[in-house]
Amino acid sequence: MRHFINTGDYDRATLETILTHAMTHRGERSTALSGRTVALMFFDSSLRTRASFAVGIAQLGGNSVTFEVGRGTWNLEYQEGVIMDGDKPEHIADAAQVLSRYFDVLAIRCFPSLKRPEEDAADPVIEAFRRYATVPVINLESALYHPCQAMADMLTIRERFGRTEGVRVALAWTPHIKALPTAVPNSFALVAAQLGCRLTIVAPPEFPLPDVVMERLGDVEVVHDQSVLARQDVVYAKSWASLVNYGAPPPARYRDWILTPEKLGSARFLHCLPLRRNVEVTDAVLASAQNDCYDEAENRLHVQKSILQFCLHLI
Ligand SMILES: CC(=O)N[C@@H](CCCN)C(=O)O
Ligand SMILES: NC(=O)OP(=O)(O)O
Known part of the structure:
Protein backbone atom coordinates (compact mmCIF):
# COMPACT_ATOMS: atom_id res chain seq x y z
CA MET A 1 0.00 0.00 0.00
CA ARG A 2 1.49 3.35 -1.04
CA HIS A 3 0.33 5.98 1.45
CA PHE A 4 1.83 9.48 1.21
CA ILE A 5 1.93 10.61 4.83
CA ASN A 6 5.56 11.64 5.40
CA THR A 7 8.37 11.97 2.83
CA GLY A 8 10.52 10.17 5.40
CA ASP A 9 8.59 6.98 4.55
CA TYR A 10 10.32 6.94 1.12
CA ASP A 11 13.89 6.92 -0.09
CA ARG A 12 15.51 9.64 -2.15
CA ALA A 13 15.18 7.77 -5.44
CA THR A 14 11.41 7.43 -5.01
CA LEU A 15 10.98 11.12 -4.18
CA GLU A 16 13.15 12.06 -7.18
CA THR A 17 11.00 9.85 -9.43
CA ILE A 18 7.87 11.73 -8.33
CA LEU A 19 9.57 15.12 -8.90
CA THR A 20 10.88 14.10 -12.32
CA HIS A 21 7.43 12.90 -13.32
CA ALA A 22 5.95 16.22 -12.17
CA MET A 23 8.49 18.13 -14.30
CA THR A 24 8.01 16.04 -17.43
CA HIS A 25 4.20 15.86 -17.11
CA ARG A 26 3.69 19.52 -16.16
CA GLY A 27 0.24 20.57 -17.38
CA GLU A 28 -0.78 16.98 -18.16
CA ARG A 29 -4.41 16.44 -19.14
CA SER A 30 -5.15 12.74 -19.37
CA THR A 31 -7.48 9.94 -18.38
CA ALA A 32 -4.98 8.44 -15.90
CA LEU A 33 -7.53 8.64 -13.07
CA SER A 34 -10.58 7.80 -15.18
CA GLY A 35 -13.16 5.98 -13.08
CA ARG A 36 -11.30 6.76 -9.84
CA THR A 37 -12.66 8.91 -7.03
CA VAL A 38 -10.70 10.64 -4.27
CA ALA A 39 -12.13 11.72 -0.89
CA LEU A 40 -10.76 15.12 0.19
CA MET A 41 -11.46 15.34 3.93
CA PHE A 42 -10.87 18.67 5.65
CA PHE A 43 -10.95 18.90 9.42
CA ASP A 44 -9.34 22.37 8.94
CA SER A 45 -9.38 25.25 6.45
CA SER A 46 -7.56 25.27 3.15
CA LEU A 47 -7.34 27.28 -0.05
CA ARG A 48 -4.42 25.84 -2.07
CA THR A 49 -4.68 22.20 -1.02
CA ARG A 50 -8.40 22.00 -1.60
CA ALA A 51 -8.24 23.77 -4.96
CA SER A 52 -5.12 22.10 -6.33
CA PHE A 53 -6.26 18.58 -5.48
CA ALA A 54 -9.74 19.07 -6.94
CA VAL A 55 -8.32 20.62 -10.11
CA GLY A 56 -5.48 18.11 -10.46
CA ILE A 57 -7.83 15.14 -10.11
CA ALA A 58 -10.18 16.65 -12.71
CA GLN A 59 -7.25 17.21 -15.12
CA LEU A 60 -6.45 13.49 -14.87
CA GLY A 61 -10.06 12.50 -15.61
CA GLY A 62 -10.90 11.50 -12.03
CA ASN A 63 -13.48 12.71 -9.55
CA SER A 64 -13.21 14.08 -6.04
CA VAL A 65 -15.68 14.57 -3.22
CA THR A 66 -14.80 17.19 -0.61
CA PHE A 67 -15.90 16.79 3.01
CA GLU A 68 -15.79 19.39 5.77
CA VAL A 69 -15.54 17.00 8.66
CA GLY A 70 -18.04 17.85 11.38
CA ARG A 71 -19.95 20.21 9.10
CA GLY A 72 -22.03 17.97 6.86
CA THR A 73 -20.37 14.76 8.05
CA TRP A 74 -20.36 13.41 11.59
CA ASN A 75 -17.64 14.70 13.82
CA LEU A 76 -15.01 11.96 13.96
CA GLU A 77 -13.40 10.48 17.06
CA TYR A 78 -9.77 9.35 16.74
CA GLN A 79 -8.78 8.11 20.20
CA GLU A 80 -8.66 4.35 20.68
CA GLY A 81 -10.84 2.71 23.30
CA VAL A 82 -12.72 5.81 24.44
CA ILE A 83 -16.30 5.78 25.65
CA MET A 84 -17.89 7.85 22.89
CA ASP A 85 -20.33 9.84 25.00
CA GLY A 86 -18.95 13.25 23.90
CA ASP A 87 -19.41 15.46 20.82
CA LYS A 88 -18.07 12.94 18.25
CA PRO A 89 -20.75 10.49 17.01
CA GLU A 90 -18.54 8.33 14.73
CA HIS A 91 -15.05 6.80 15.03
CA ILE A 92 -12.38 7.03 12.32
CA ALA A 93 -12.00 3.25 12.72
CA ASP A 94 -15.47 2.85 11.18
CA ALA A 95 -15.49 5.85 8.85
CA ALA A 96 -12.14 4.93 7.25
CA GLN A 97 -13.22 1.35 6.58
CA VAL A 98 -16.52 2.49 5.06
CA LEU A 99 -14.99 5.25 2.91
CA SER A 100 -12.40 2.76 1.63
CA ARG A 101 -15.29 0.80 0.09
CA TYR A 102 -16.30 3.87 -1.96
CA PHE A 103 -13.09 5.73 -2.73
CA ASP A 104 -9.76 4.87 -4.35
CA VAL A 105 -7.78 7.32 -2.19
CA LEU A 106 -8.52 9.04 1.13
CA ALA A 107 -6.82 12.44 1.49
CA ILE A 108 -6.93 14.00 4.95
CA ARG A 109 -6.18 17.42 6.47
CA CYS A 110 -6.15 17.72 10.25
CA PHE A 111 -4.01 20.23 12.17
CA PRO A 112 -2.64 19.69 15.70
CA SER A 113 -4.56 20.84 18.76
CA LEU A 114 -1.57 22.99 19.85
CA LYS A 115 -2.91 22.35 23.35
CA ARG A 116 -1.89 18.73 24.09
CA PRO A 117 1.75 18.25 23.06
CA GLU A 118 1.96 14.48 23.65
CA GLU A 119 -1.18 13.88 21.62
CA ASP A 120 -0.03 16.14 18.75
CA ALA A 121 3.35 14.38 18.69
CA ALA A 122 1.56 11.09 17.95
CA ASP A 123 -0.18 12.60 14.86
CA PRO A 124 -3.34 10.73 15.90
CA VAL A 125 -5.84 11.54 13.13
CA ILE A 126 -3.71 10.73 10.08
CA GLU A 127 -2.34 7.66 11.92
CA ALA A 128 -5.89 6.45 12.59
CA PHE A 129 -6.62 6.71 8.86
CA ARG A 130 -3.35 4.90 8.07
CA ARG A 131 -4.38 2.13 10.45
CA TYR A 132 -7.96 1.62 9.30
CA ALA A 133 -8.08 2.64 5.62
CA THR A 134 -7.78 -0.14 3.08
CA VAL A 135 -6.90 2.28 0.24
CA PRO A 136 -3.96 4.74 0.02
CA VAL A 137 -4.03 7.71 2.42
CA ILE A 138 -2.57 11.07 1.35
CA ASN A 139 -1.65 13.60 4.03
CA LEU A 140 -3.01 17.07 3.20
CA GLU A 141 -1.25 18.45 6.34
CA SER A 142 -1.39 16.63 9.63
CA ALA A 143 -0.21 17.59 13.10
CA LEU A 144 3.37 16.74 12.11
CA TYR A 145 3.80 16.68 8.34
CA HIS A 146 2.79 18.42 5.11
CA PRO A 147 4.50 16.19 2.54
CA CYS A 148 2.66 17.50 -0.55
C1 LIG B 1 -2.26 30.29 9.15
C2 LIG B 1 -2.23 28.82 9.35
O1 LIG B 1 -3.05 28.27 10.04
N1 LIG B 1 -1.30 28.14 8.75
C3 LIG B 1 -1.25 26.69 8.77
C4 LIG B 1 -1.45 26.20 7.37
C5 LIG B 1 -0.27 26.39 6.47
C6 LIG B 1 -0.43 25.91 5.08
N2 LIG B 1 -1.31 24.85 4.92
C7 LIG B 1 0.10 26.23 9.30
O2 LIG B 1 0.91 27.07 9.63
O3 LIG B 1 0.35 25.02 9.38
N1 LIG C 1 0.03 25.86 1.60
C1 LIG C 1 -1.17 25.30 1.90
O1 LIG C 1 -1.26 24.11 2.27
O2 LIG C 1 -2.23 26.12 1.72
P1 LIG C 1 -3.72 25.85 2.22
O3 LIG C 1 -3.63 25.75 3.73
O4 LIG C 1 -4.48 27.03 1.75
O5 LIG C 1 -4.19 24.57 1.64
Whole structure:
Protein backbone atom coordinates (compact mmCIF):
# COMPACT_ATOMS: atom_id res chain seq x y z
CA MET A 1 0.00 0.00 0.00
CA ARG A 2 1.49 3.35 -1.04
CA HIS A 3 0.33 5.98 1.45
CA PHE A 4 1.83 9.48 1.21
CA ILE A 5 1.93 10.61 4.83
CA ASN A 6 5.56 11.64 5.40
CA THR A 7 8.37 11.97 2.83
CA GLY A 8 10.52 10.17 5.40
CA ASP A 9 8.59 6.98 4.55
CA TYR A 10 10.32 6.94 1.12
CA ASP A 11 13.89 6.92 -0.09
CA ARG A 12 15.51 9.64 -2.15
CA ALA A 13 15.18 7.77 -5.44
CA THR A 14 11.41 7.43 -5.01
CA LEU A 15 10.98 11.12 -4.18
CA GLU A 16 13.15 12.06 -7.18
CA THR A 17 11.00 9.85 -9.43
CA ILE A 18 7.87 11.73 -8.33
CA LEU A 19 9.57 15.12 -8.90
CA THR A 20 10.88 14.10 -12.32
CA HIS A 21 7.43 12.90 -13.32
CA ALA A 22 5.95 16.22 -12.17
CA MET A 23 8.49 18.13 -14.30
CA THR A 24 8.01 16.04 -17.43
CA HIS A 25 4.20 15.86 -17.11
CA ARG A 26 3.69 19.52 -16.16
CA GLY A 27 0.24 20.57 -17.38
CA GLU A 28 -0.78 16.98 -18.16
CA ARG A 29 -4.41 16.44 -19.14
CA SER A 30 -5.15 12.74 -19.37
CA THR A 31 -7.48 9.94 -18.38
CA ALA A 32 -4.98 8.44 -15.90
CA LEU A 33 -7.53 8.64 -13.07
CA SER A 34 -10.58 7.80 -15.18
CA GLY A 35 -13.16 5.98 -13.08
CA ARG A 36 -11.30 6.76 -9.84
CA THR A 37 -12.66 8.91 -7.03
CA VAL A 38 -10.70 10.64 -4.27
CA ALA A 39 -12.13 11.72 -0.89
CA LEU A 40 -10.76 15.12 0.19
CA MET A 41 -11.46 15.34 3.93
CA PHE A 42 -10.87 18.67 5.65
CA PHE A 43 -10.95 18.90 9.42
CA ASP A 44 -9.34 22.37 8.94
CA SER A 45 -9.38 25.25 6.45
CA SER A 46 -7.56 25.27 3.15
CA LEU A 47 -7.34 27.28 -0.05
CA ARG A 48 -4.42 25.84 -2.07
CA THR A 49 -4.68 22.20 -1.02
CA ARG A 50 -8.40 22.00 -1.60
CA ALA A 51 -8.24 23.77 -4.96
CA SER A 52 -5.12 22.10 -6.33
CA PHE A 53 -6.26 18.58 -5.48
CA ALA A 54 -9.74 19.07 -6.94
CA VAL A 55 -8.32 20.62 -10.11
CA GLY A 56 -5.48 18.11 -10.46
CA ILE A 57 -7.83 15.14 -10.11
CA ALA A 58 -10.18 16.65 -12.71
CA GLN A 59 -7.25 17.21 -15.12
CA LEU A 60 -6.45 13.49 -14.87
CA GLY A 61 -10.06 12.50 -15.61
CA GLY A 62 -10.90 11.50 -12.03
CA ASN A 63 -13.48 12.71 -9.55
CA SER A 64 -13.21 14.08 -6.04
CA VAL A 65 -15.68 14.57 -3.22
CA THR A 66 -14.80 17.19 -0.61
CA PHE A 67 -15.90 16.79 3.01
CA GLU A 68 -15.79 19.39 5.77
CA VAL A 69 -15.54 17.00 8.66
CA GLY A 70 -18.04 17.85 11.38
CA ARG A 71 -19.95 20.21 9.10
CA GLY A 72 -22.03 17.97 6.86
CA THR A 73 -20.37 14.76 8.05
CA TRP A 74 -20.36 13.41 11.59
CA ASN A 75 -17.64 14.70 13.82
CA LEU A 76 -15.01 11.96 13.96
CA GLU A 77 -13.40 10.48 17.06
CA TYR A 78 -9.77 9.35 16.74
CA GLN A 79 -8.78 8.11 20.20
CA GLU A 80 -8.66 4.35 20.68
CA GLY A 81 -10.84 2.71 23.30
CA VAL A 82 -12.72 5.81 24.44
CA ILE A 83 -16.30 5.78 25.65
CA MET A 84 -17.89 7.85 22.89
CA ASP A 85 -20.33 9.84 25.00
CA GLY A 86 -18.95 13.25 23.90
CA ASP A 87 -19.41 15.46 20.82
CA LYS A 88 -18.07 12.94 18.25
CA PRO A 89 -20.75 10.49 17.01
CA GLU A 90 -18.54 8.33 14.73
CA HIS A 91 -15.05 6.80 15.03
CA ILE A 92 -12.38 7.03 12.32
CA ALA A 93 -12.00 3.25 12.72
CA ASP A 94 -15.47 2.85 11.18
CA ALA A 95 -15.49 5.85 8.85
CA ALA A 96 -12.14 4.93 7.25
CA GLN A 97 -13.22 1.35 6.58
CA VAL A 98 -16.52 2.49 5.06
CA LEU A 99 -14.99 5.25 2.91
CA SER A 100 -12.40 2.76 1.63
CA ARG A 101 -15.29 0.80 0.09
CA TYR A 102 -16.30 3.87 -1.96
CA PHE A 103 -13.09 5.73 -2.73
CA ASP A 104 -9.76 4.87 -4.35
CA VAL A 105 -7.78 7.32 -2.19
CA LEU A 106 -8.52 9.04 1.13
CA ALA A 107 -6.82 12.44 1.49
CA ILE A 108 -6.93 14.00 4.95
CA ARG A 109 -6.18 17.42 6.47
CA CYS A 110 -6.15 17.72 10.25
CA PHE A 111 -4.01 20.23 12.17
CA PRO A 112 -2.64 19.69 15.70
CA SER A 113 -4.56 20.84 18.76
CA LEU A 114 -1.57 22.99 19.85
CA LYS A 115 -2.91 22.35 23.35
CA ARG A 116 -1.89 18.73 24.09
CA PRO A 117 1.75 18.25 23.06
CA GLU A 118 1.96 14.48 23.65
CA GLU A 119 -1.18 13.88 21.62
CA ASP A 120 -0.03 16.14 18.75
CA ALA A 121 3.35 14.38 18.69
CA ALA A 122 1.56 11.09 17.95
CA ASP A 123 -0.18 12.60 14.86
CA PRO A 124 -3.34 10.73 15.90
CA VAL A 125 -5.84 11.54 13.13
CA ILE A 126 -3.71 10.73 10.08
CA GLU A 127 -2.34 7.66 11.92
CA ALA A 128 -5.89 6.45 12.59
CA PHE A 129 -6.62 6.71 8.86
CA ARG A 130 -3.35 4.90 8.07
CA ARG A 131 -4.38 2.13 10.45
CA TYR A 132 -7.96 1.62 9.30
CA ALA A 133 -8.08 2.64 5.62
CA THR A 134 -7.78 -0.14 3.08
CA VAL A 135 -6.90 2.28 0.24
CA PRO A 136 -3.96 4.74 0.02
CA VAL A 137 -4.03 7.71 2.42
CA ILE A 138 -2.57 11.07 1.35
CA ASN A 139 -1.65 13.60 4.03
CA LEU A 140 -3.01 17.07 3.20
CA GLU A 141 -1.25 18.45 6.34
CA SER A 142 -1.39 16.63 9.63
CA ALA A 143 -0.21 17.59 13.10
CA LEU A 144 3.37 16.74 12.11
CA TYR A 145 3.80 16.68 8.34
CA HIS A 146 2.79 18.42 5.11
CA PRO A 147 4.50 16.19 2.54
CA CYS A 148 2.66 17.50 -0.55
CA GLN A 149 3.79 21.03 0.30
CA ALA A 150 7.36 19.85 0.84
CA MET A 151 7.40 18.08 -2.53
CA ALA A 152 6.12 21.25 -4.24
CA ASP A 153 8.86 23.19 -2.45
CA MET A 154 11.53 20.83 -3.76
CA LEU A 155 10.05 20.95 -7.27
CA THR A 156 10.28 24.75 -7.15
CA ILE A 157 13.93 24.64 -6.02
CA ARG A 158 14.81 22.01 -8.61
CA GLU A 159 13.23 24.07 -11.39
CA ARG A 160 14.93 27.28 -10.23
CA PHE A 161 18.44 25.84 -9.69
CA GLY A 162 18.36 22.75 -11.90
CA ARG A 163 19.07 20.59 -8.82
CA THR A 164 18.43 20.32 -5.11
CA GLU A 165 21.85 18.88 -4.16
CA GLY A 166 24.03 21.51 -2.49
CA VAL A 167 21.49 24.35 -2.75
CA ARG A 168 21.83 26.53 0.37
CA VAL A 169 18.39 26.79 1.99
CA ALA A 170 17.44 28.53 5.23
CA LEU A 171 14.26 27.59 7.03
CA ALA A 172 13.57 31.03 8.52
CA TRP A 173 11.19 31.47 11.44
CA THR A 174 8.89 34.50 11.18
CA PRO A 175 6.72 36.30 13.74
CA HIS A 176 2.95 35.75 13.86
CA ILE A 177 -0.04 36.75 15.97
CA LYS A 178 -0.84 33.08 16.69
CA ALA A 179 0.90 29.81 17.44
CA LEU A 180 1.05 27.89 14.15
CA PRO A 181 1.72 24.18 13.57
CA THR A 182 5.19 22.79 12.85
CA ALA A 183 4.01 20.51 10.02
CA VAL A 184 5.26 22.75 7.21
CA PRO A 185 8.74 23.40 8.66
CA ASN A 186 9.04 19.75 9.73
CA SER A 187 8.35 18.44 6.25
CA PHE A 188 10.42 21.13 4.53
CA ALA A 189 13.45 20.42 6.71
CA LEU A 190 13.10 16.65 6.26
CA VAL A 191 12.75 16.69 2.50
CA ALA A 192 15.49 19.32 2.07
CA ALA A 193 17.85 17.01 3.98
CA GLN A 194 16.62 13.95 2.06
CA LEU A 195 17.30 15.64 -1.29
CA GLY A 196 20.76 16.96 -0.42
CA CYS A 197 20.11 20.66 0.24
CA ARG A 198 22.50 22.50 2.60
CA LEU A 199 19.95 23.31 5.30
CA THR A 200 20.22 25.96 8.02
CA ILE A 201 17.41 26.47 10.53
CA VAL A 202 17.16 30.13 11.61
CA ALA A 203 14.88 30.70 14.61
CA PRO A 204 14.86 32.17 18.12
CA PRO A 205 15.98 29.69 20.79
CA GLU A 206 12.44 28.91 22.02
CA PHE A 207 11.44 27.63 18.57
CA PRO A 208 13.18 24.28 18.03
CA LEU A 209 11.60 21.70 15.73
CA PRO A 210 10.26 18.53 17.40
CA ASP A 211 12.75 15.83 18.46
CA VAL A 212 11.28 13.34 15.98
CA VAL A 213 12.35 15.70 13.18
CA MET A 214 15.70 16.81 14.63
CA GLU A 215 16.73 13.17 15.12
CA ARG A 216 16.21 12.52 11.42
CA LEU A 217 18.08 15.69 10.40
CA GLY A 218 21.27 14.65 12.21
CA ASP A 219 23.85 17.44 12.65
CA VAL A 220 21.85 20.19 10.90
CA GLU A 221 22.99 23.77 11.51
CA VAL A 222 20.66 25.75 13.82
CA VAL A 223 21.34 29.47 14.34
CA HIS A 224 19.52 32.19 16.26
CA ASP A 225 20.73 35.06 14.09
CA GLN A 226 19.06 36.25 10.86
CA SER A 227 22.30 37.64 9.39
CA VAL A 228 22.89 34.21 7.76
CA LEU A 229 19.80 34.67 5.56
CA ALA A 230 21.51 36.90 3.00
CA ARG A 231 24.12 34.17 2.34
CA GLN A 232 21.51 31.61 1.19
CA ASP A 233 20.23 30.59 -2.22
CA VAL A 234 16.70 30.19 -0.82
CA VAL A 235 14.98 31.61 2.26
CA TYR A 236 11.95 29.52 3.22
CA ALA A 237 9.96 31.76 5.57
CA LYS A 238 7.45 30.26 8.00
CA SER A 239 6.10 30.90 11.46
CA TRP A 240 5.74 27.99 13.84
CA ALA A 241 4.79 27.46 17.45
CA SER A 242 7.16 27.34 20.38
CA LEU A 243 7.60 23.83 21.72
CA VAL A 244 8.95 25.40 24.91
CA ASN A 245 5.83 27.49 25.55
CA TYR A 246 3.37 25.21 23.76
CA GLY A 247 0.46 26.91 22.01
CA ALA A 248 1.34 30.44 23.14
CA PRO A 249 1.55 33.17 20.49
CA PRO A 250 5.14 34.28 19.76
CA PRO A 251 6.34 36.96 22.20
CA ALA A 252 6.08 40.57 20.99
CA ARG A 253 9.85 40.98 21.35
CA TYR A 254 10.29 38.82 18.21
CA ARG A 255 8.24 41.12 15.96
CA ASP A 256 11.49 42.39 14.46
CA TRP A 257 12.10 38.90 13.02
CA ILE A 258 9.83 40.00 10.14
CA LEU A 259 11.48 39.18 6.79
CA THR A 260 12.53 42.27 4.82
CA PRO A 261 14.36 42.68 1.48
CA GLU A 262 17.47 43.74 3.40
CA LYS A 263 17.54 40.45 5.34
CA LEU A 264 16.72 38.42 2.23
CA GLY A 265 19.72 39.76 0.31
CA SER A 266 19.85 38.02 -3.09
CA ALA A 267 18.16 34.80 -1.92
CA ARG A 268 14.99 33.49 -3.55
CA PHE A 269 11.89 33.75 -1.35
CA LEU A 270 9.57 30.82 -0.67
CA HIS A 271 6.53 30.57 1.63
CA CYS A 272 3.81 27.91 1.64
CA LEU A 273 1.05 30.54 2.11
CA PRO A 274 -1.20 31.77 3.57
CA LEU A 275 0.87 34.54 5.08
CA ARG A 276 0.11 37.65 7.08
CA ARG A 277 1.68 40.53 5.16
CA ASN A 278 3.70 42.98 7.23
CA VAL A 279 3.65 40.60 10.20
CA GLU A 280 5.64 37.65 8.81
CA VAL A 281 7.03 39.24 5.65
CA THR A 282 6.92 42.79 4.29
CA ASP A 283 4.99 43.77 1.17
CA ALA A 284 8.33 44.65 -0.42
CA VAL A 285 9.52 41.02 -0.27
CA LEU A 286 6.32 39.85 -1.95
CA ALA A 287 6.63 42.57 -4.61
CA SER A 288 10.26 41.70 -5.34
CA ALA A 289 11.54 39.74 -8.34
CA GLN A 290 12.92 37.19 -5.83
CA ASN A 291 9.44 36.04 -4.84
CA ASP A 292 8.87 32.45 -6.01
CA CYS A 293 5.93 31.68 -3.73
CA TYR A 294 3.33 31.73 -6.50
CA ASP A 295 5.37 29.28 -8.58
CA GLU A 296 5.59 27.21 -5.40
CA ALA A 297 1.79 27.28 -5.00
CA GLU A 298 1.35 26.34 -8.67
CA ASN A 299 3.71 23.41 -8.17
CA ARG A 300 1.30 21.92 -5.64
CA LEU A 301 -0.93 21.12 -8.61
CA HIS A 302 1.84 19.53 -10.67
CA VAL A 303 3.46 17.46 -7.95
CA GLN A 304 0.19 16.23 -6.43
CA LYS A 305 -0.90 14.82 -9.80
CA SER A 306 2.29 12.74 -9.70
CA ILE A 307 1.75 11.76 -6.05
CA LEU A 308 -1.78 10.54 -6.83
CA GLN A 309 -0.49 8.40 -9.69
CA PHE A 310 2.36 7.13 -7.50
CA CYS A 311 -0.09 6.08 -4.75
CA LEU A 312 -2.20 4.21 -7.30
CA HIS A 313 0.87 2.43 -8.76
CA LEU A 314 0.36 4.26 -12.07
CA ILE A 315 3.97 5.53 -12.10
C1 LIG B 1 -2.26 30.29 9.15
C2 LIG B 1 -2.23 28.82 9.35
O1 LIG B 1 -3.05 28.27 10.04
N1 LIG B 1 -1.30 28.14 8.75
C3 LIG B 1 -1.25 26.69 8.77
C4 LIG B 1 -1.45 26.20 7.37
C5 LIG B 1 -0.27 26.39 6.47
C6 LIG B 1 -0.43 25.91 5.08
N2 LIG B 1 -1.31 24.85 4.92
C7 LIG B 1 0.10 26.23 9.30
O2 LIG B 1 0.91 27.07 9.63
O3 LIG B 1 0.35 25.02 9.38
N1 LIG C 1 0.03 25.86 1.60
C1 LIG C 1 -1.17 25.30 1.90
O1 LIG C 1 -1.26 24.11 2.27
O2 LIG C 1 -2.23 26.12 1.72
P1 LIG C 1 -3.72 25.85 2.22
O3 LIG C 1 -3.63 25.75 3.73
O4 LIG C 1 -4.48 27.03 1.75
O5 LIG C 1 -4.19 24.57 1.64
